Amino acid sequence: MDQGDRSVTGDIAGYMRELGRAAREAARALARADTATKDRALRAMAAEIRARAAELQEANRADLEQARKNGQDAALVDRLTLDTPAIEQMAEGLEQVAALDDPVGRITGLRRRPTGIEVGRMRVPIGVIGIIYESRPNVTADAAGLCLKAGNACILRGGSEALHSNQAIAACVRAGLRTAGLPEAAVQVVATAERAAVGALITMNAYVDIIVPRGGKELIERLARESRIPMIKHLEGVCHVYIDEAADPEMAVRIADNAKTQRYGTCNTMETLLVAEAMAPKVLPEIGAIFANKGVEMRADEASRRLLPGAKAATEDDYYTEWLAPVVSIRVVKGLDEAMAHIARYGSQHTDAIVTSDRSRAERFLREVDSSSVMVNASTRFADGFEYGLGAEIGISTDKLHARGPVGLEGLTTQKYVVLGHGEVRR
Amino acid sequence: MDQGDRSVTGDIAGYMRELGRAAREAARALARADTATKDRALRAMAAEIRARAAELQEANRADLEQARKNGQDAALVDRLTLDTPAIEQMAEGLEQVAALDDPVGRITGLRRRPTGIEVGRMRVPIGVIGIIYESRPNVTADAAGLCLKAGNACILRGGSEALHSNQAIAACVRAGLRTAGLPEAAVQVVATAERAAVGALITMNAYVDIIVPRGGKELIERLARESRIPMIKHLEGVCHVYIDEAADPEMAVRIADNAKTQRYGTCNTMETLLVAEAMAPKVLPEIGAIFANKGVEMRADEASRRLLPGAKAATEDDYYTEWLAPVVSIRVVKGLDEAMAHIARYGSQHTDAIVTSDRSRAERFLREVDSSSVMVNASTRFADGFEYGLGAEIGISTDKLHARGPVGLEGLTTQKYVVLGHGEVRR
Numbered sequence: 052m053d054q055g056d057r058s059v060t061g062d063i064a065g066y067m068r069e070l071g072r073a074a075r076e077a078a079r080a081l082a083r084a085d086t087a088t089k090d091r092a093l094r095a096m097a098a099e100i101r102a103r104a105a106e107l108q109e110a111n112r113a114d115l116e117q118a119r120k121n122g123q124d125a126a127l128v129d130r131l132t133l134d135t136p137a138i139e140q141m142a143e144g145l146e147q148v149a150a151l152d153d154p155v156g157r158i159t160g161l162r163r164r165p166t167g168i169e170v171g172r173m174r175v176p177i178g179v180i181g182i183i184y185e186s187r188p189n190v191t192a193d194a195a196g197l198c199l200k201a202g203n204a205c206i207l208r209g210g211s212e213a214l215h216s217n218q219a220i221a222a223c224v225r226a227g228l229r230t231a232g233l234p235e236a237a238v239q240v241v242a243t244a245e246r247a248a249v250g251a252l253i254t255m256n257a258y259v260d261i262i263v264p265r266g267g268k269e270l271i272e273r274l275a276r277e278s279r280i281p282m283i284k285h286l287e288g289v290c291h292v293y294i295d296e297a298a299d300p301e302m303a304v305r306i307a308d309n310a311k312t313q314r315y316g317t318c319n320t321m322e323t324l325l326v327a328e329a330m331a332p333k334v335l336p337e338i339g340a341i342f343a344n345k346g347v348e349m350r351a352d353e354a355s356r357r358l359l360p361g362a363k364a365a366t367e368d369d370y371y372t373e374w375l376a377p378v379v380s381i382r383v384v385k386g387l388d389e390a391m392a393h394i395a396r397y398g399s400q401h402t403d404a405i406v407t408s409d410r411s412r413a414e415r416f417l418r419e420v421d422s423s424s425v426m427v428n429a430s431t432r433f434a435d436g437f438e439y440g441l442g443a444e445i446g447i448s449t450d451k452l453h454a455r456g457p458v459g460l461e462g463l464t465t466q467k468y469v470v471l472g473h474g475e476v477r478r
Numbered sequence: 479m480d481q482g483d484r485s486v487t488g489d490i491a492g493y494m495r496e497l498g499r500a501a502r503e504a505a506r507a508l509a510r511a512d513t514a515t516k517d518r519a520l521r522a523m524a525a526e527i528r529a530r531a532a533e534l535q536e537a538n539r540a541d542l543e544q545a546r547k548n549g550q551d552a553a554l555v556d557r558l559t560l561d562t563p564a565i566e567q568m569a570e571g572l573e574q575v576a577a578l579d580d581p582v583g584r585i586t587g588l589r590r591r592p593t594g595i596e597v598g599r600m601r602v603p604i605g606v607i608g609i610i611y612e613s614r615p616n617v618t619a620d621a622a623g624l625c626l627k628a629g630n631a632c633i634l635r636g637g638s639e640a641l642h643s644n645q646a647i648a649a650c651v652r653a654g655l656r657t658a659g660l661p662e663a664a665v666q667v668v669a670t671a672e673r674a675a676v677g678a679l680i681t682m683n684a685y686v687d688i689i690v691p692r693g694g695k696e697l698i699e700r701l702a703r704e705s706r707i708p709m710i711k712h713l714e715g716v717c718h719v720y721i722d723e724a725a726d727p728e729m730a731v732r733i734a735d736n737a738k739t740q741r742y743g744t745c746n747t748m749e750t751l752l753v754a755e756a757m758a759p760k761v762l763p764e765i766g767a768i769f770a771n772k773g774v775e776m777r778a779d780e781a782s783r784r785l786l787p788g789a790k791a792a793t794e795d796d797y798y799t800e801w802l803a804p805v806v807s808i809r810v811v812k813g814l815d816e817a818m819a820h821i822a823r824y825g826s827q828h829t830d831a832i833v834t835s836d837r838s839r840a841e842r843f844l845r846e847v848d849s850s851s852v853m854v855n856a857s858t859r860f861a862d863g864f865e866y867g868l869g870a871e872i873g874i875s876t877d878k879l880h881a882r883g884p885v886g887l888e889g890l891t892t893q894k895y896v897v898l899g900h901g902e903v904r905r
Binding site: 079082083156162164166168170173175177178260261276279281299302305306308309310313395404415417418419421422423424425426427428429430432433434438439440450451452453455456457465466467468469470471472473474475476477 | 506509510583589591593595597600602604605687688703706708726729732733735736737740822831842844845846848849850851852853854855856857859860861865866867877878879880882883884892893894895896897898899900901902903904
């Protein structure tokens with residue numbers, strides 16, 4: 052099958068099975084590939100992307116025209132656009148992945164057992180990863196690079212609005228794989244906009260080991276319901292900052308400001324500010340002035356509103372809401388226990404922070420708040436693969452199993468037991 | 479709701495939701511509990527089990543009578559029986575779990591990032607674990623102990639044939655929890671034999687974080703199809719031993735013998751023996767004599783049969799089969815590549831071993847065979863939580879994600895990111 056074919060029609064399920072079969076076969080070759088070979092492929096992909104910048108932009112123009120014809124909004128057109136800096140960023144991203152440590156093959160915890168065998172764990176690729184994403188075509192290169200470095204084959208299904216751009220990027224990726232002598236089926240980009248392709252991808256568990264969906268909450272919830280394959284999924288970030296009565300007021304104001312206003316549209320942005328009753332008079336007026344000054348709408352409970360003249364009354368629903376906008380929910384709580392109860396009830400187990408100089412309350416918060424990232428005296432905006440030192444991330448997992456929080460190369464691998472014996476048998 | 483009520487009828491889904499809600503609440507208390515408290519509960523449970531041995535046996539007699547009345551086979555009746563040694567074993571098992579290291583709260587990999595924040599990962603409980611198992615009532619105590627030590631609440635659904643025994647054990651478990659001041663809902667044993675309880679348990683993802691099914695392959699496949707909750711599941715063990723051309727013949731014979739005949743019914747028993755062409759004449763006649771002597775039926779390919787006068791011709795299906803019996807499939811292969819191709823095709827990714835003194839082939843086997851345990855020069859029978867030093871196991875996972883291979887306390891926990899800051903904000 053010509054993977055570059057842009058007009059797949061007819062038997063979508065059969066087409067997807069063929070991709071799956073080829074991916075499974077390629078995964079075995081990738082698991083064997085050494086680090087130097089994988090890095091050579093990544094650098095060759097980057098070189099191809101730079102060399103074919105004009106082709107990429109031509110393909111992208113076709114998608115952009117179609118998007119405008121379909122009356123898509125400016126934000127979508129913006130995300131879809133592959134201009135020169137965006138193309139250079141894709142190439143640099145691949146080179147950065149090449150520079151990361153290869154997690155595959157590392158053996159940890161090896162120890163001799165009383166029977167004489169040595170038992171440890173080896174980090175190995177997962178196998179075949181399916182990624183479903185929306186309009187940004189750069190994800191095609193980013194995801195291909197991360198999956199490849201972790202030794203996995205991948206099947207990428209981008210948004211239909213980016214079909215031409217994604218296929219053009221895929222051609223660069225395949226050329227890079229060829230240069231390094233790796234199978235082209237190591238990275239396959241679904242060449243059809245038919246929705247049935249997604250349905251096939253999330254159910255063919257003989258060929259796909261894990262699905263990483265990237266997109267809005269509704270899309271991910273629907274995929275999770277229908278999938279027969281485990282997912283690394285990111286639902287939403289209803290992140291909290293709790294200002295404890297033992298907080299340094301200046302630090303508390305700085306963190307609340309940064310967590311909300313440094314960027315509004317990101318999943319690690321604070322959506323609800325909780326303040327201990329005893330601290331509220333010392334910090335809320337100043338925080339309120341900053342928010343008012345930056346045009347952040349405040350939805351607050353009664354106790355907060357006494358200190359925040361510009362705030363609206365918050366509804367119950369407001370506390371469940373991921374605003375992703377210059378809006379913030381605010382609430383005064385008695386103290387740590389009430390703050391943690393609020394987070395347990397309204398939060399999304401993404402990222403929550405406490406501001407305090409009290410060590411035992413900080414430790415309780417770290418231990419008891421059941422979120423993928425828990426922080427003391429730092430802005431929630433740090434919850435990010437780059438900030439954590441993972442090098443790059445395929446997403447942030449709000450699931451608890453396998454990978455939790457920012458998912459980098461390690462989250463795209465698994466561990467198996469290795470037993471090194473000397474002829475031992477069981478008695 | 480009286481958790482000791484043995485006659486739940488009517489609204490099963492409502493009853494299960496109530497168990498779920500209570501478990502979720504108890505899980506928060508357990509996550510806070512320190513190691514000493516959990517260990518006190520475990521030891522108190524052991525004491526209760528010993529003190530109430532007569533009650534346990536009375537309850538067990540009711541199950542045994544019912545089983546005989548229902549015409550259950552002797553093997554099931556045997557598994558169901560709680561005699562004095564079985565009761566003592568349950569108590570000792572709980573004490574052994576109390577003696578294991580507590581994984582919860584351990585922070586690893588803490589390092590300072592260029593921004594000043596310190597980032598690490600903390601091991602934490604998963605939350606609520608649902609366990610579905612069949613006739614052996616001792617699983618009730620074993621699973622309760624492991625879940626509790628890892629800081630999880632659990633909902634246990636044993637086989638209907640063990641309902642009275644399980645409820646009697648549950649009473650001991652609750653008494654132990656009470657003694658330590660932990661919520662009784664930390665361990666709840668479903669008090670109904672209605673099948674609808676299982677359907678409810680595997681779909682109430684608001685209350686249950688993970689399902690551990692223990693039972694036959696058909697049961698587990700069905701649960702996996704219907705579950706809306708991630709599973710740690712064990713499908714089957716089609717385990718291989720490959721005798722390489724560079725094997726020590728004496729060691730090869732010993733390992734092949736042990737891997738097949740030390741116990742027939744276990745999942746880590748060898749089901750297929752693969753032998754390199756060049757080595758076959760040196761080992762197969764002796765192995766064949768041992769198997770014949772022990773009454774092990776051999777199903778072999780043509781090349782093997784020339785060296786194994788008593789062997790039957792193997793069918794394609796034989797190589798896919800988990801015999802769990804004194805039957806073994808045998809095949810001569812050209813060498814390592816053909817052996818690994820056979821394992822990839824017919825195996826179940828459970829446990830596979832190579833016997834060789836060639837280091838580079840051993841390393842290729844370790845790296846490339848995609849199974850939960852890969853071994854060099856050791857019997858597959860070692861694939862076991864106790865042998866690996868995990869202390870105890872809740873099962874052996876043939877899944878790739880989260881937990882792979884024998885699952886002990888660590889597999890019942892997850893990791894979250896912790897960020898220790900000093901007022902840092904994102905630039």
